[in-house]
Amino acid sequence: MSFVVYVPCDSSAISLGANRVAAAIIQEAQKRGIAIELVRNGSRGLFWLEPMVEVETSAGRIAYGPVQVTDVASLFGANFLEGGAHALALGHTEELSYLKKQQRLTFARCGKTDPVNLDDYIKNDGYCGLSNALKMAPHDIVKAVTDSGLRGRGGAAFPTGIKWNTVLNTPSEQKYIICNADEGDSGTFSDRMIMEGDPFVLIEGMTIAGIAVGATQGYIYLRVEYPHAHKALNSAIEKAYEAGYLGDDVLGSGKAFHLEVRLGAGAYICGEETSLMESLEGKRGLVRFKPPLPAISGLFGKPTVVNNVISLASVPIILDKGGDYYRDFGMGRSRGTLPLQLAGNIKQAGLVELAFGITLRELLYDFGGGSASGRPIKAVQVGGPLGAYLPESQFDTPLDYEAFAAIWAVLGHGGVVVFDDTADMATMARYSMEFCAIESCGKCTPCRIGSTRGTEVMDEIIEGHDLSKNIPLLRDLCNTLLNGSLCALGGMTPYPVLSALNHFPEDFGINDKADAA
Amino acid sequence: MTEPHSMQVTVQEITTALKDKPGALLPILHAIQDTVGYIPTVCVPQIAGALNLSRAEVHGVISFYHYFRDTPPGKHTIHLCRAESCQSMGGKSLESYVKTKLGIDFHETTADGKYSLEPVYCLGNCACSPAMQIDEEIYGRVSEKTFDSTLTDLENLA
Ligand SMILES: Cc1cc2nc3c(=O)[nH]c(=O)nc-3n(C[C@H](O)[C@H](O)[C@H](O)COP(=O)(O)O)c2cc1C
Ligand code: SF4
Ligand code: FES
Numbered sequence: 001m002s003f004v005v006y007v008p009c010d011s012s013a014i015s016l017g018a019n020r021v022a023a024a025i026i027q028e029a030q031k032r033g034i035a036i037e038l039v040r041n042g043s044r045g046l047f048w049l050e051p052m053v054e055v056e057t058s059a060g061r062i063a064y065g066p067v068q069v070t071d072v073a074s075l076f077g078a079n080f081l082e083g084g085a086h087a088l089a090l091g092h093t094e095e096l097s098y099l100k101k102q103q104r105l106t107f108a109r110c111g112k113t114d115p116v117n118l119d120d121y122i123k124n125d126g127y128c129g130l131s132n133a134l135k136m137a138p139h140d141i142v143k144a145v146t147d148s149g150l151r152g153r154g155g156a157a158f159p160t161g162i163k164w165n166t167v168l169n170t171p172s173e174q175k176y177i178i179c180n181a182d183e184g185d186s187g188t189f190s191d192r193m194i195m196e197g198d199p200f201v202l203i204e205g206m207t208i209a210g211i212a213v214g215a216t217q218g219y220i221y222l223r224v225e226y227p228h229a230h231k232a233l234n235s236a237i238e239k240a241y242e243a244g245y246l247g248d249d250v251l252g253s254g255k256a257f258h259l260e261v262r263l264g265a266g267a268y269i270c271g272e273e274t275s276l277m278e279s280l281e282g283k284r285g286l287v288r289f290k291p292p293l294p295a296i297s298g299l300f301g302k303p304t305v306v307n308n309v310i311s312l313a314s315v316p317i318i319l320d321k322g323g324d325y326y327r328d329f330g331m332g333r334s335r336g337t338l339p340l341q342l343a344g345n346i347k348q349a350g351l352v353e354l355a356f357g358i359t360l361r362e363l364l365y366d367f368g369g370g371s372a373s374g375r376p377i378k379a380v381q382v383g384g385p386l387g388a389y390l391p392e393s394q395f396d397t398p399l400d401y402e403a404f405a406a407i408w409a410v411l412g413h414g415g416v417v418v419f420d421d422t423a424d425m426a427t428m429a430r431y432s433m434e435f436c437a438i439e440s441c442g443k444c445t446p447c448r449i450g451s452t453r454g455t456e457v458m459d460e461i462i463e464g465h466d467l468s469k470n471i472p473l474l475r476d477l478c479n480t481l482l483n484g485s486l487c488a489l490g491g492m493t494p495y496p497v498l499s500a501l502n503h504f505p506e507d508f509g510i511n512d513k514a515d516a517a
Numbered sequence: 518m519t520e521p522h523s524m525q526v527t528v529q530e531i532t533t534a535l536k537d538k539p540g541a542l543l544p545i546l547h548a549i550q551d552t553v554g555y556i557p558t559v560c561v562p563q564i565a566g567a568l569n570l571s572r573a574e575v576h577g578v579i580s581f582y583h584y585f586r587d588t589p590p591g592k593h594t595i596h597l598c599r600a601e602s603c604q605s606m607g608g609k610s611l612e613s614y615v616k617t618k619l620g621i622d623f624h625e626t627t628a629d630g631k632y633s634l635e636p637v638y639c640l641g642n643c644a645c646s647p648a649m650q651i652d653e654e655i656y657g658r659v660s661e662k663t664f665d666s667t668l669t670d671l672e673n674l675a
Contacts, residue, residue, distance in 0.1 A: 012642050015657035047644035183641060186600035192641040224547075224584050225596075225640050227653050262540075263547055266584030268638060282542030282568075284581040300539065343643035344605035350644055372606070381601055385638075417602045417643065431604070435638065 002035035003081040004056035009115070010043035010196050011228040012189070017068060018051040024072040025053070032076060042197020044111035045351025046098055054093055057083040063090040098348065098367060103329060105337050106314045107190075107353045110197040116235045118243055121200040127245065129319030133208045134253045141212035142168055145315060147323030149335025154180055154271075154308030155383070155412045155488075157334075157401050160315075163305060166295035167213040170303040175215035177206050178280070178299060178306045181222040181229070182264055182271035185384025187415030190339040191309035193351055195222070195229035198313070199236035203259060205312035207250060208319055209305055210257040218259040219299075221276050224266055233261050268385075268439040272487050273306040275441060286441050287487045308413070310339060331357035334400045344417040345371045354399075361395040363416065375420040379504070381428075383412025385435055386492035388499035389425065410495065425504035429497045430458035436481075436493040446480045447490025453477055454497070464509050471508065474501065527552055528560040532567040542568060542578055546585055555586045591626040591633040593671060595619075596650040599636045602643035606658075611647050614661045 007013075007022040022038060029036045046052060052065035053075075062083040064075060071088060078086040090096060104110075113120040121127070133141050146161025167175060179202065183191040194202060206218045222230055237259055240246040248256045262280055264270050270279045274288035277299045298304025314336065318326045326336045334356035340363060342349050347369035354363075364370070364377060371377050379389045388409040390397070397403050404411050419428075433454035440447045454477045460470045478494035485491040501508055531548045535541050545564060549556050556579055565575045579585045597615055598608060619627055619634060626633040642648035645657025649664075656667060 011655050012645050012657060015642050015645055015648065015655040045644075050645075184639060186639045187602045187643045188639075189641040189643060225637060225650070228655075262543065264584075265543060265547070265582035266637070267582050279543065280540050282540040282578070283574075284578055341643070344602040344646060385601060415643070417605060419605045423605060428601070428604070431601070435600075439638070 002037050004037045004039060005081070006039050006041045006054040006056075006061070007051060008043040008111070008197075009040035009228070009232075010050075010193060011226070012047055013043050013050040013052070014228070016047075016050050016066065020069050021051045021053065021067050021072065024069045028072050028076050034076075034081065036081070039114050041113060042110045042115050043193060043351075044093065044096075044099060045107070045193060046096065046348070047350045048348050049090065052090075053080075055081055055083060059083065059092070061093045063093040063096065064088045065090060098350065098352075101367070102353050103337050103355050104353045105317050105326065105329070106201070106310060106339055107194070107198070107351065108317070109201065110193060110351075113198065115197050115199055115232055116239065118200065118236075118239045118245075121198075125320065126200055126316075127204055129316035130204050130208055130211075130245070131251070133211055133319050134251060134255075138168055138212050138214065139165075141208065141319065144318055144323040145212070148318040148326040149323075149330070149333070150311065150314055150318065150326065151334070151401070152308055153310035153314070153338070153413060155185075155410070157411070160307060160311050163295055163307070164209065164213050166293065167215070167303045167305050170296050172303050174217070174300075174302045175213060176299045176302055176304040177209045177213070177215045177218040178273075178276065178304055179206055179218065179220040179309055179312055180271060180273060180276060180306055181220050181226075181309050182268075182276060183223055183226075183309070183413070184268040184271045185386075185413050185415050187343040187381065187417035188341050188384060188413045189343070190341050190351060190414060192226055192229055194309055194313050195226070196232050199229075199232045200240065201313045201316055202233075202309055203236055203240050203246070205315035206259060207246065207257045208315050209307070209312060211250070211253075211255055213303075213305055215303075215305065216256040216258060218257065219280060220259070220261045221264060221270070221280060222261050223264045230261060230263065237261070267441075268435075269441045269487075269489055272489065275487075276306065277304065284441075286443050289486070310413075329355035331355075331398065331400050332402055334402070338399065338411065338414050340399070340414045340416055342368050342416050342418070345373055345377075345420045346418040347372050356400050357398050359396050359398050360390065360416070363399070364395065364418065368418065371418060371420045373420045373422075375422065377418055378421040378423055379419045379425060379428075379500075381417045381419070381496060382415070383410040384415050385432065386410070386488060386495055387412050387415075388495045389419075389428065389503060390499070391503040393503075408495070408499070410492075425500040425507040426458065426462050426509075427507075429500040429508075430455060430462060432493055432496040432500075433458055436489060439489060441487075441489070444484065444486045444490060446484035447486075447493075450477050450481050450490065451493060454481075454493075461508055467509055471501070471510065524553060524557065525560065525563065528563055532564055536567045542570070542575070546579065546582075550585060555589050558587050588626075592631050592675075593651055594633045594635060596635050596637040596640070597623075598638070598640050598642070598646070598648045600639040600643075602639070603647040606646040608647040611659060611661065611664070615664060618664070 049065035436451035
């Protein structure tokens with residue numbers, strides 16, 4: 001019998017040396033004449049411990065981390081293959097408090113299994129949702145998703161079941177399922193982790209969506225910045241075809257579902273669903289006017305479901321355990337779990353999947369352990385580049401769509417970027433304007449011109465020029481963007497800009513809060 | 518880099534293989550950039566012809582997307598993350614260091630043709646900021662020191 005060793009293939013783990021560690025472990029085992037089976041699992045999402053190596057023992061999985069190549073010989077020396085004591089030993093993986101305190105539904109398998117091993121997926125409850133769905137009538141599948149209370153995790157939080165219902169009820173000889181895997185928000189990586197760490201769950205979710213609404217073709221629109229996810233998805237799709245989980249006759253049901261990955265090309269706006277569809281059609285990613293809704297006239301003019309990776313990857317467990325099971329997690333109208341991503345200047349950065357309702361403060365300190373620099377946390381940007389900056393005084397806000405809306409903030413895709421007290425919020429506001437200018441699709445004037453103008457005004461403010469004129473000018477520009485933009489790129493850039501100004505006026509050279517008005 | 522003649526053949530092969538896919542233009546452009554390193558302006562008429570598009574349409578698509586380039590890249594392309602999470606961990610000073618070290622700005626290539634420098638807005642490696650990608654390799658918690666040693670490793674490999 002050989003020892004089983006796990007070294008993550010997740011790109012963040014690789015960025016910290018996981019491939020070199022894996023090679024060193026193989027080499028050291030050979031040198032010592034020990035038979036090992038090395039599995040490249042996904043990441044558990046405890047990135048300060050990556051590369052985190054796990055070994056399978058009779059008492060369960062034991063973790064070691066962060067492991068560097070230079071630690072490998074001493075790990076063997078300490079008999080880590082049988083869970084031996086070592087300075088890097090972390091104990092039982094499942095008992096690590098960061099993991100134990102989470103409610104992992106969507107990420108249940110991520111980090112446990114070999115991502116591209118279909119047998120491993122099936123052994124760990126994979127494809128139970130699809131097998132149930134195949135026994136149900138389409139409107140019952142849609143009803144289960146509606147009952148679960150699942151709202152889109154891509155940012156807009158629109159109820160997934162309602163979207164599916166529209167597509168189901170729009171007759172057409174061709175319909176599409178699109179997975180939005182453009183994940184452009186800074187501070188987010190949950191889509192990437194699922195695609196690299198458990199790609200079959202996304203494939204299963206999309207297949208269920210196709211069966212539910214009567215779509216036979218799916219596309220995953222993947223950002224080009226994710227080469228590892230690309231490989232994992234293609235390998236998993238190939239295996240799903242070979243085993244009959246994809247194709248003209250999914251598991252002998254007589255129903256077809258085909259799936260293909262398409263790559264984006266470095267345009268943030270192509271994460272907006274109509275721009276994404278233009279891009280898939282081979283055009284520039286100009287945002288479309290709505291209506292028509294994509295659910296009625298979407299890709300190539302056909303009814304189309306567009307959902308985020310996490311929305312779709314949450315569907316299998318809903319169909320497996322039932323809408324009520326999922327719905328029992330959460331608070332208010334935010335049901336189920338949200339995979340939060342703790343990033344930036346934070347000691348324990350990682351993936352934290354929790355039922356809605358925990359406060360930002362608990363997340364930052366109980367999970368995150370405070371800033372990485374050890375300095376006070378000054379501000380937190382939640383929900384990507386179009387999300388507001390929150391000051392300390394708002395850290396007790398529960399993570400809930402409505403509670404965030406009430407303080408003029410958003411949860412978005414669940415990214416949480418932490419800044420310590422060395423951050424200058426005027427610089428961050430300038431960056432938001434600049435980002436909008438760089439990424440604007442150019443279709444509407446407020447966004448195209450206003451963001452460039454906004455960058456210039458921020459330059460003036462940072463230089464301390466004529467604040468009594470430039471601060472009101474900045475507010476005016478923000479109002480124009482808020483009210484006159486076709487999509488949320490222009491329409492929400494004022495969130496980070498104005499929240500920075502309102503909560504941190506001193507960084508804009510305003511020492512009396514009344515002057516900031 | 519590929520010779521002009523063989524490049525035309527390559528582009529022809531790629532367009533023929535992919536042109537019947539729905540929404541074929543992006544897959545074609547990716548395949549060309551993957552093989553040739555960039556999308557030479559001379560092959561725009563060829564692509565346009567195969568897809569029944571105008572040259573202006575094809576050109577418009579190439580220029581819309583930040584990732585596509587119409588000039589040859591250096592031997593290695595460095596994508597340095599400029600987005601918020603990386604800024605929170607010192608990304609801006611790393612950016613100035615990298616630019617000074619290479620003696621180029623974003624969207625430029627070093628005179629010796631070794632490195633091209635491109636900005637990127639998030640690599641999904643925000644739990645290990647600041648981050649960069651060189652060719653297909655991704656790097657996390659990049660410091661001035663690890664940036665230097667990474668370049669040294671690349672040069673020793675060559
Ligand atoms: C500028 C902009 C960028 C967006 N980027 C993404 C993205 O990267 N991923 C995503 O899932 N949704 C993104 N969205 C939201 C999509 O338009 C759309 O609401 C979402 O894909 C729907 O899926 P969901 O209901 O499952 O969230 C973006 C929206 C805007 C305005
Ligand atoms: S707001 Fe900006 S990105 Fe959105 S449609 Fe208008 S120009 Fe395009
Ligand atoms: S912000 Fe730099 S990797 Fe995400």
